[in-house]
Amino acid sequence: MSITPDEIIATAKLAKLQVDDKDISEVTERISAILELVDQMQAIDTSEIQPMANVLDAVQYLRPDTIVEPDNKILRRDQFQQIAPATDEGLYLVPKVIE
Amino acid sequence: MTALHQLTLAEIHQGLAQKDFSSREITQHLLDRIRSLDKTYNCFITLDKKGALEAADAADSLLAKGSEGALLGVPFAHKDIFCTNGIRTSCGSKMLDNFVPPYDATVVAKLKNQGVVMLGKTNMDEFAMGSSNETSFYGAVKNPWDTNRVPGGSSGGSAAAIAARLTPAATGTDTGGSIRQPAALCGITGLKPTYGRVSRYGMIAFASSLDQGGPMARTAEDAAILLNAMAGYDNKDSTCTDIPVPDYTAELTQPLKGLRIGLPREYFDERLNEDMAQTVHCALAELEKLGATLIDVDLPNSALSVPAYYVIAPAEASSNLSRFDGVRYGYRCNDPKDLEDLYTRTRSEGFGDEVKRRILIGTYALSAGYYDAYYRKAQQIRRLINQDFVSAFEQVDIIAGPTSPSPAFKFGSKNNDPVSMYLEDIYTIAVNLAGLPGMSIPAGIVDKMPVGLQLVGNYFAEAKLLNVAHQYQTVTDWHKASPID
Incomplete structure (x- = not known):
């Protein structure tokens, strides 16, 4: 299965990535080569095989339903927000969404 | 006396206990050595x-108060x-160039509690996506055996x-061979534990069903x-x-008589x-x-491990890396005109080419109409493997078997051809897909470069792997070979 430049652009949009016009042919070529490698899988009949998501077939652990919170919530929030690009009074700032 | 930098963890522990030298x-x-040598290696x-x-x-x-502990006062580094x-x-990325975490990963906290002395953070391929270190935002690491x-x-x-x-030692993580292959190419000992053996909390996620942290050191004893x-x-x-976690040092000296070793044809x-x-x-x-x-054994589907991996790992990565949006931490583009522009430019400017490539593959494989042909198919192949x-x-x-198909290659020889780079991990990837523990230990020199022997164990059989590796290291000297004095 090969991929077209238009499909690359559509996929990039889904992934919130920009592919510059000057790079599109190279990106398409490299991703096509990878998909060609991946397509070796299609030679095998797997119709009877159950997909495997977790190697130990583990189930999700459940923790006791009790409240776990740090002693000083505001201090902890401030520590987390110290590394944010833009905050104001405990809120994360982004460009205006609604005009 | 042996120079301090040539000592193993076990020898450092002994030296500290005997007061031959202090932790300081x-x-x-080692800090002095790093200052003078790391300009060359960029580790x-x-x-x-x-x-x-x-x-x-x-x-x-x-x-001085008589405390003991195998790792107390021992210098160390974290990936x-x-x-x-x-x-x-x-994480080797421009995206996190300014990221100072407000918490420790579980592995970091556990080692800190044992009293290790962290020297610093080691270089890596961006978001652990690479087999050569050439994708790091901070420039490639040079192989100390040959800086070309x-x-x-x-x-x-x-x-x-x-x-x-x-x-003397460091942490690593292994999603498709990322502990074992560099261990082989640099002539050291590395262990990827069974999936689930070591906590992934605070370890930045690449492909969550494959990622596993583990030790990298000079000897199997130190890894244990x-x-x-x-x-x-x-x-x-x-x-x-x-x-329960066994004492991995307890079985190191077990004799290997009767051990059956499978060699995959x-x-x-x-x-x-x-x-x-x-x-x-x-x-x-x-x-x-x-x-x-x-004993000869067959792993008939092993050739499909690289194709299946390059669906599963990018699919998981595309999901994991969606969190980097320029809002809560990490890189943010300048003057975003709206929210869409903030997301798209932040991600396009913050991620390198290989990371973007994998996000695109993963997004494509998971997108409507392709899910069954790619993602479901890869999960089925994973079960066969x-x-x-x-x-x-x-x-x-x-x-x-071997850890890698060849010794360390030259810079620039594969980074323009992703597929040939991916095939570098042909012997290691199946182990991650199956979630098994694997090790690489130094086993010889080819073209003046070190070569690794890969050992793969059954689930949670890390003690057996370490035992075999340690026994090999008691009768051979390859793990002592050093590129520098």
Whole structure:
């Protein structure tokens, strides 16, 4: 299965990535080569095989339903927000969404 | 006396206990070495000199009071994928160049509790995506055996720092071979534990069903000491397994008589460089001399491991890396005109080419209409690969073969051809898909470069792998070979 430049652009949009016009042919070529490698899988009949998501077939652990919170919530929030690009009074700032 | 930087973890522990030297002395010695040598090798992204010396002094005062502990006061380094409270954690990416985590990864906290002295954070392929370290935002690490060659990846900074004797040991992570392949290419010992053996909390996610942290060191004995401290259940990681952690050093000296070693025919075919094959066979002959029996086994679906991996890993990565949006931490583009522009430019400017490529593949494989042909298919192939190993382990105790198809390659020789780079991990990837433990130990020299022997164990059989590796290291000297004095 090969991929077209238009499909690359559509996929990039889904992934919130920009592919510059000057790079599109190279990106398409490299991703096509990878998909060609991946397509070796299609030679095998797997119709009877159950997909495997977790190697130990583990189930999700459940923790006791009790409240776990740090002693000083505001201090902890401030520590987390110290590394944010833009905050104001405990809120994360982004460009205006609604005009 | 042996130079301080040539000592193993076990020897450092002994030296500290006997008061031959202090933790401050060896820490300062290694910091000085890093200052003079790392301009050449580029193993470290961030150094924590002040924190290291403070931790060394704290360890020295505990040692003076008679405290013990195999890791107390021992210098160490963390791959820059593990979050370290107050110390920048970049994951080799521009996206996290300014990221200072407000918490420690579980592995970091566990080792800190044992009193290790962290020197700094080691260089790596961006978001652990690479086999050569060439995708790092901070520039590639140079292989200390030949600075024109790659150290392997993605844990290349950890492997090269150990080989260059800048640190006695370090953490690594392995999603498709990222501990074992650089360990092989730099001539050190690396262990990828069973999936779920070591907590992934605070370890920046690449492909969550494959990622596993583990120790990188000079010897199997040191890897065992480290795994004792790193392994165990963690309620902060829902995939971490709640089974008891044995003392991994306890079985190191068990004799190998009667051990059945499986040799996958598929790992010794024409893809393997002839000199490499000969070196691996010599290593296997040593294990035979120690009483092991070699048995041919088949892993018929192993050729499909790379194709399946390059669906599963990018699919998981595309989901994991969607969190980097320029809002809560990390890079943000300048003057975004709206929210869409903020997301798209932040991600396009913050990620490197290989990361973007994998996000695109993953997004494509998971998108409507392609899910069954790619993602579901890859998960089915994953089960076939797993079943191959289950059958093989009915006949043998461990599996052995090469870690990589060739010794370290030259910079620039594969980074323009992703597929040839991906095939570098042909012998390691199946182990991640099956979730098994795997090791690489130094087993010889080809073209003046080190070669690794890969050992693969059954689930949670890390003690057996370490036992075999340690026995091999008691009768051979390859793990002592050093590129520098």
